[in-house]
Amino acid sequence: MTRFWLGGYGAGMDGSADGIGLLAGDAQSATALAYRGAVAEAPSPSWLARHSRLDVVYAALEGDAAVQAFVRTGESKLAPLGERVPVGESVCHLAVAPSGQYLVASCYGDGKVVRIGLDADGRPVPDAVDKAAALRAALFGEDPDSGAAPRAGVGAAASDPYDTPVGTEPRVSHAHAAAFLPDGRIVTTDLGFDLVRFWRPTATGLALDHEVVLPRGTGPRHMVVHPSGHLHVVTEYSCEVFTLAAGPDGTWAVVSATLASPIAEVGVDFPAELARSHDGHVLYTALRGSNTIAALRVHGSGDRLESIALADSGVDWPRHHLVFEGKLLVAGQRSDTVALLDLDERTGVPVGIRHTTQAPTPTHFLPVR
Template identity: 25%
Template sequence: MLKFYIGIICMLLSGCIFAQNTKIEKFYVGTFTSEGAEGIYLCNFDSATGEIALTKTFKGIDNPSFLKISPDKNFLYAVTRPQEKIEESGGYLQAYKIEKDGSLKFINKQVSNGSDPCHVDVSPDGKFVAIATYGSGTTSLYQVTENGGINSAASTIVNTGSGLTSRQKAPHAHSIKFSKNGKQVFSADLGTDKLNIFDLKKSKLVPAKQPFVKLTPGAGPRHFAFHPHANIIYVINELNSTVYVLEKQGKNWEVVQSVLTIPENFSGENYCADIHVSADGKFVYGSNRGHNSIVVFKTDPLTKQLEFITTVSTRGDWPRNFTLSPDGKFLLAANQRTGNIVVFKIEKNTGIPEFSGNEIKLPAPVCLEFL
């Protein structure tokens, strides 16, 4: 009988330990419905094992190509592209309330003031949402209402200029982010080779005293990420497969380093896409479409400049987007063309992602956003 009770106690203890080691996170998947997806997907992620499970599908949303959750985790904002021309400007910014179970409840939408909206961000205080449109090269700012909805755009900036290559005959705003203090907005324009800088004044976007950082002609800046502990911005360039390191020197941002994202002996076509920095600032990751890999960089402890470590196959085709898990232990890569999201465990000391054995098949995944 004593052995029986000891066995029961052991089972209960092991169950408690397992429960403590298992934490289920939720993340949303933005997609291209024009490529076979059904809308926005909600998945569970086991932060102990790296396993993924699809839990809900929110249908009837046209090409929700990029998603962003508010800082208080109560609202989700999506930029969408109708498959047919039903809006003259080309798309929408849509607001959703996030229910307790992760379900999305539509609040309202506003026009995107430009075709092919491709990126969205929320201010640190949750009072503003900003978007970028690739087709028209515009950036727009929206005020958030008390219920999490959005008013019509308070201001829209129309970029001007062109670049060196056939992809750069016009402006193409490809990403937008608020500064860490929320007082400025940065936007990468692939068409003009600029990282544009705006001040947030009286609820409008106003070009800053340094209105932009000019990058190498033909670079094609796409996405960028801030270093968490330094005045450093990492810009990933789609057209020349590089990451530029920008440093705040005095009052201006300056390019201080350029590094390749692919091995020097790679001879195929490659188009960079997404970029993220680890929470401790020690590693920077970028995605290569064509080479189909995640590039891994180590940051210098003092200068925060980059040292190329390696590239890791994403085990699929066209990794348009990827993300790091909230605890920083996993990297999830979304392969658009092969329709799979692959989970990698990040080796703590080297920062190198290693395939966890887990993945999920979902059509045309193009954005991953953890709740």
């Protein structure tokens, strides 16, 4: 049976979800999914992540600035594992290390990137959180208007991300996502400062390795670590996908930038998730606003993208999507619906809406193992 844990917004985030939900098909039709109700109470579990080895799920409680662990107790049940752990304002993304020894939480509200240690049972370790939060504050707690010396960046823009021109509002750090690279480093996005940051894990937290500065006002949001070794980053404000590559010395830089769609309208369309086909030949991003799915072909060694299609997402405000069994599953935050789109077997292009179902303010899918 096809099943997904479903993250969502609750009353505290102007939504109707009452916890982590279950989205499942039936024996007769795996692609006719239906919402089966909440399997664990939680306030606005907007993003879910799985432990790399254990049957443990972590929820970003976005409105409560905390992370909660849940252990699977039955075929379709989750129970709290330990206490919730405070991390930072509007925590919106979690990524678990392949080793299972820690996770990284990205906090949109205050820009914190927090390393949370995990014990042998997958339970968060509060002491590790405190150390990481202190480290993060020391590194990036400065006010962009404080007069600090400019910070050097590596990438496509010459302007410094911390430099705020006179007469404009100071920019605010908005961490949004994290991913683990094959070499053991961690990459994170800062939507507010237009930065892609690369970190090295240490015994007590994260050490900044270097930064890539994207053009001002692009708003890097989510990422895909591509099998080719490239990193693709979708930008919420400029409707682009930037492709980054690592040089011989391990320093990353931008190698190309592609519009998500030639007809995407900046200021109207706001890309959300970025996902790839299983073979890595196609990337998909959702444009909130026009409520469409943009498909991009990956060319060359993975360093070039081409916009190839734009299709109806079947929902309002498509916040998250993923590819499964040759189809695309899309969460409609504002329509309280989930849509399943068919993908052309040859081209990977979305070709129609196969199925829709009601679900309370869905924001994230996590396949049930």
